[in-house]
Structure formats: structure tokens, C-alpha cells
Amino acid sequence: MKLLQIGIVGLGLMGGSLAKAIKTKCTPSRITAYDVHPDALHLAYEEGIIDVIAHKDFHDFSHCHIIFLCAPVKKNMEVLEKLVSIVHPSCIMTDIGSTKKDITDLARTLQCNQFIGGHPMTGSEKSGISSAESHLYENAYYILTPDPSIPHTMVKTLRELIEQIGALPILVEPDEHDYITASISHVPHIIASAMVNMVQKLDNPKEQMHTLAAGGFKDITRIASSSPEMWQQICLTNKKNILEIMDCFQEDLASIRSSIQHNQLEDVWRFFERARNYRDSFSDREIGAIMKSYKITVDVVDQPGIIAEIATLLSKHNINIKNIGINNNREHQEGVLEILFYDLHSQEQSIQILNDMHYLVYL
Ligand SMILES: NC(=O)c1ccc[n+]([C@@H]2O[C@H](COP(=O)([O-])OP(=O)(O)OC[C@H]3O[C@@H](n4cnc5c(N)ncnc54)[C@H](O)[C@@H]3O)[C@@H](O)[C@H]2O)c1
Numbered sequence: 001m002k003l004l005q006i007g008i009v010g011l012g013l014m015g016g017s018l019a020k021a022i023k024t025k026c027t028p029s030r031i032t033a034y035d036v037h038p039d040a041l042h043l044a045y046e047e048g049i050i051d052v053i054a055h056k057d058f059h060d061f062s063h064c065h066i067i068f069l070c071a072p073v074k075k076n077m078e079v080l081e082k083l084v085s086i087v088h089p090s091c092i093m094t095d096i097g098s099t100k101k102d103i104t105d106l107a108r109t110l111q112c113n114q115f116i117g118g119h120p121m122t123g124s125e126k127s128g129i130s131s132a133e134s135h136l137y138e139n140a141y142y143i144l145t146p147d148p149s150i151p152h153t154m155v156k157t158l159r160e161l162i163e164q165i166g167a168l169p170i171l172v173e174p175d176e177h178d179y180i181t182a183s184i185s186h187v188p189h190i191i192a193s194a195m196v197n198m199v200q201k202l203d204n205p206k207e208q209m210h211t212l213a214a215g216g217f218k219d220i221t222r223i224a225s226s227s228p229e230m231w232q233q234i235c236l237t238n239k240k241n242i243l244e245i246m247d248c249f250q251e252d253l254a255s256i257r258s259s260i261q262h263n264q265l266e267d268v269w270r271f272f273e274r275a276r277n278y279r280d281s282f283s284d285r286e287i288g289a290i291m292k293s294y295k296i297t298v299d300v301v302d303q304p305g306i307i308a309e310i311a312t313l314l315s316k317h318n319i320n321i322k323n324i325g326i327n328n329n330r331e332h333q334e335g336v337l338e339i340l341f342y343d344l345h346s347q348e349q350s351i352q353i354l355n356d357m358h359y360l361v362y363l
């Protein structure tokens with residue numbers, strides 16, 4: 001079988017996960033990679049995730065069939081400019097950056113009709129190859145924004161590879177992509193970070209806000225732990241849409257502020273009701289292993305030996321535990337022992353076993 005020659009520039013969370021996914025799920029491939037951080041490359045090479053460490057002049061990519069640009073968005077644009085004169089005309093170049101208009105415009109300016117913009121709708125707040133997972137792309141929508149001038153065979157080849165790593169390709173116009181992602185990803189990240197910064201600013205000298213912050217705050221601000229470089233570059237390349245969506249959000253905040261101030265209880269009720277109904281309509285499909293946590297909470301008495309008791313019970317049934325620990329934060333009355341599993345099957349089996357032993361288990 002012909003060896004698929006893959007190139008990856010930027011071997012962090014997304015590029016590293018892609019390399020792992022291609023190695024484990026696709027037709028035999030040889031992966032050539034480059035990153036400005038040599039450590040990432042050496043780690044990946046030693047672990048067999050990549051086959052060739054490329055030189056920074058990019059000439060090692062000249063034989064590639066498909067090259068993925070996986071660095072921060074502005075960096076991907078710089079790399080694309082360099083690669084254009086190096087790669088074979090049949091090579092497909094694509095990126096996984098979070099904004100699409102600027103890079104597809106650049107490809108058009110460069111008259112590069114072998115570039116297909118891409119954006120997998122999966123990821124996490126973590127960075128770097130050490131957080132990479134081979135199943136990050138599974139069941140995730142993977143947006144493609146091909147220019148009409150791109151040969152259909154190239155789009156087909158890329159789609160097939162995306163399907164092989166378990167993702168769901170979907171075509172969207174670059175402009176539309178940037179408007180949509182400003183609403184569902186970019187502005188939410190800005191709001192999450194603003195909320196964290198607000199709490200830091202308002203906290204008292206005993207830092208009680210920091211200590212007491214519970215599930216609600218942590219759920220809505222997880223993404224504030226993301227890479228500042230990545231988000232700075234997203235803001236730079238999707239400015240117009242981000243500003244428009246921020247204005248819209250500010251209007252909505254002003255409206256609910258006014259309803260609260262003037263005791264318009266009906267309006268306050270409707271605000272929360274509308275949000276709950278729409279939020280409940282989103283399907284929480286299983287996407288990317290990093291994001292998905294197969295967690296259960298077990299009602300136990302907080303006493304020595306309890307973790308060992310439950311861990312032993314599950315190991316007797318050959319169930320692998322990813323993480324286990326007492327949650328001292330009793331914001332929920334139910335259960336304090338949290339157990340994380342690697343997969344749905346282990347989670348379901350454990351619920352059954354623990355229920356049979358009369359433990360109260362919560363999802
Ligand atoms: N993190 C997410 O959730 C997510 C999801 C979808 C898309 N993206 C996009 O994926 C891209 C990478 O994000 P990530 O989360 O993997 O970030 P990351 O910080 O984990 O990895 C980025 C890697 O790019 C390398 N790099 C930086 N400049 C480079 C250059 N000039 N040449 C080669 N390598 C360079 C860095 O050293 C790093 O290893 C970004 O464009 C981001 O917008 C991220």
C-alpha cells in the first residue's frame with residue numbers, strides 16, 4: 001500500500017493529537033513535522049508519533065501529500081507563504097486554525113489553489129503535545145472552507161482523511177465560519193476570561209472568592225485557562241465579528257440589568273426560561289476524549305480506606321480508573337467520592353456494580 005506522506009507544522013495540543021490520530025487510525029503514513037520548540041519534536045519522535053523532524057527551512061515538506069498547519073493562526077499564515085514555493089502542485093495544504101477568512105484570503109492572494117481552510121470544532125483549554133490525545137477529533141464536526149477554485153479531488157481526499165480520524169467534515173463559507181465561531185467560541189472565551197479577571201479584582205484579602213468558587217463558576221470559566229497566544233491571534237484575525245457579537249452581548253446584559261433593577265420579575269423569569277430551553281436543546285454529543293469526562297459521584301462516608309475499598313471493588317471487575325478522589329467541596333449534598341473512567345462502558349458498568357453494593361451513585 002502506498003505510504004501517505006503527511007506534514008504537520010506546529011506540534012502542540014491539536015497538531016500532536018492529529019499526528020496520534022493519523023498514526024493510529026489511518027492508512028499507513030509517514031509524518032514529517034516541524035515546531036519552533038525542538039522539545040515537542042523530540043518527544044513526538046521518541047514516542048513514534050512522528051517519523052521525521054523537519055528542518056526550519058521547510059524543504060523536508062516538499063514530498064508531502066497533505067500538510068496540516070497547526071500553529072497559532074497568524075503563524076500558520078506566515079508558514080503558508082513560505083510553503084507555497086516549496087510544495088509539489090498536487091500537495092494539499094490545510095490548516096486547523098480557529099479563524100478562516102484571513103488565511104483563505106491570503107491563499108487566494110498567493111494564487112495558491114491547493115489550500116483548503118479547516119477548523120475542527122474540538123479541543124480543550126490545555127496546550128502542548130503532552131496533552132495530545134489520539135481520540136480528540138472523534139465525533140467532532142470538522143469545518144472545511146474550500147475556495148470554489150480548489151479541485152474537487154483535493155477536497156474529497158481531505159474529507160476522507162478527516163473521516164478516518166473519526167471527525168465529521170462539514171463545508172462552510174469562510175465569512176460565515178468566522179461569524180458563527182465569534183458567537184459560539186470567540187466571545188464566550190473572552191467572557192470567561194473577563195469573569196475570572198473580575199473575580200480576581202473583586203476578591204477580598206482573605207481570597208474567599210477564590211476559595212469558595214464552586215461548580216457554576218468553574219464550569220463556565222474552564223476555557224479561561226486556554227493559551228493567551230492562541231486567543232490573542234484569534235482576536236486579531238476576527239476583530240469585526242467579535243466586536244459585533246460583544247455589542248450584542250452587552251445589549252443583552254444591559255437589558256437583564258434593567259429588568260432586575262426595576263423589579264420586572266416576569267422579564268427576569270423569561271430571561272432564564274428562554275436560556276434554559278435553548279441550552280437544553282443542545283445535544284451533548286460525545287466529542288474529543290479530552291473534553292469528555294466519564295465521571296460518577298458516589299455517596300460515601302468520608303473515612304479512611306473508603307477510596308481503597310471502592311477501587312478494589314472496581315478492579316475486581318477489571319475496570320480501569322482514570323482518577324479517583326474525595327471531593328471536599330460539598331456544594332452538592334449528594335456524594336463526595338468522584339471517579340473518572342476512560343470510557344463510557346467502564347462508567348456504566350461501575351454504576352451497576354456500585355448500585356448492586358447499595359452505594360448511591362450520581363452521574
Ligand atoms: N486548543 C483548541 O481547543 C483548538 C481547537 C481548534 C483549533 N485550534 C487551533 O489550533 C491551532 C493550535 O492550537 P493548539 O491548541 O494546538 O496550541 P498549542 O499551543 O498547544 O500548540 C501550538 C504549537 O505551535 C507551535 N508554533 C508556534 N509558532 C510556530 C511556528 N511559527 N512554526 C511552527 N510551530 C509553531 C508551538 O510551539 C506549539 O507547539 C491554533 O491555530 C488554534 O486556533 C485550537
Ligand SMILES: O=C(O)C(=O)C[C@]1(C(=O)O)C=C[C@@H](O)C=C1
Binds near residue numbers: 098121125
Ligand atoms: O472546549 C474547549 O476547551 C475549547 O476551547 C474548544 C474550542 C471551542 O471554543 O469550543 C476552542 C477553540 C476552537 O477553535 C474550537 C474549539
